[in-house]
Amino acid sequence: MTSQSLATSDEATVPSGNAGAFQFVAELAEEVSRGRVELPSFPDVAVRVRKVLADEQVSNDQIARVVGSDAGLAARVFTLANSVALNRGGKTISELKTAVNRIGHNNVRTAAVSFAIAQLRRAAELRHIAKELEALWQEATMVAALAYAIGSRAGRINADECMLAGLLHNVGKIYILARANRHGNLFRDPATLSQVIRDWHSNVGKAIVENWGFPDHISEAVAEHENIDRHAGHPDVTDVLTVAVMMSGFAGHETDLELNMQGVKAFWRLELDNAKCVHIMNGCKDEIAALRTALGD
Numbered sequence: 001m002t003s004q005s006l007a008t009s010d011e012a013t014v015p016s017g018n019a020g021a022f023q024f025v026a027e028l029a030e031e032v033s034r035g036r037v038e039l040p041s042f043p044d045v046a047v048r049v050r051k052v053l054a055d056e057q058v059s060n061d062q063i064a065r066v067v068g069s070d071a072g073l074a075a076r077v078f079t080l081a082n083s084v085a086l087n088r089g090g091k092t093i094s095e096l097k098t099a100v101n102r103i104g105h106n107n108v109r110t111a112a113v114s115f116a117i118a119q120l121r122r123a124a125e126l127r128h129i130a131k132e133l134e135a136l137w138q139e140a141t142m143v144a145a146l147a148y149a150i151g152s153r154a155g156r157i158n159a160d161e162c163m164l165a166g167l168l169h170n171v172g173k174i175y176i177l178a179r180a181n182r183h184g185n186l187f188r189d190p191a192t193l194s195q196v197i198r199d200w201h202s203n204v205g206k207a208i209v210e211n212w213g214f215p216d217h218i219s220e221a222v223a224e225h226e227n228i229d230r231h232a233g234h235p236d237v238t239d240v241l242t243v244a245v246m247m248s249g250f251a252g253h254e255t256d257l258e259l260n261m262q263g264v265k266a267f268w269r270l271e272l273d274n275a276k277c278v279h280i281m282n283g284c285k286d287e288i289a290a291l292r293t294a295l296g297d
Helices: 003-013 019-033 044-053 060-067 071-081 096-121 124-154 159-168 171-182 190-211 216-224 237-249 254-260 265-269 274-283 285-295
Strands: none
Touching: 019 171, 019 190, 044 060, 044 071, 044 096, 060 071, 060 096, 071 096, 071 285, 096 124, 096 159, 096 171, 124 159, 124 171, 124 237, 124 274, 124 285, 159 190, 159 216, 159 237, 171 190, 190 216, 216 237, 237 254, 237 265, 237 274, 254 274, 274 285
């Protein structure tokens, strides 16, 4: 992805005459083109986890040593490993290597992302937008838990990857909101800020996920999950993410979901009708609540 491709596709969406918005968009394009898209306050241990997991031959011992170097991250891994959704047998784990083995590499990545965003939400320099960051995080954990519930019932789709994609699906919004902190004029024009977030978050989110070295199909899911007309030969993580985001938006309003799911190809590929969606949303409440708690809700 280049700054030129981003600028040509999104420049026209910035309101005419808003010099501050144009400057901000230009900065985003430059950061993406240079591969400098990194969440502020990103903890060193999360970077080390990312690097160690880039080695496909890495052992669980090595991963556990890196995770164990930070008590907060280790606690997040233990919470995931002992959650109702990932601990079907009910046996509590107290050894980090065993926890890593139970949840797998994708969920170690998920724990690291969760931990990193928790640090961001507590950053002193972003205290004035804590409410907005919290709302985005609540959305992320809900979508992640729903994506896991959908993926685990879909067959031939990795539910752990679905949860990771769900947690990352709005990371572009988090990044843009945090970066806009340097442009106070944008916060005085909420409509412009909302438009920049809406039009840019998927491209920025994809760049972040690529920068973190996650698999291509995860970054594609983050980039394409809002494309309801997307063509695919078989159901995939992007389909699960599309459905999870829609289900999250219509939780408690199932009739509206049934109307809005019409024509969305992801539902068709996953063989999900309204009754099945309602079952996941209502019948899996305990599992979803447990996962959200484990993710740091």
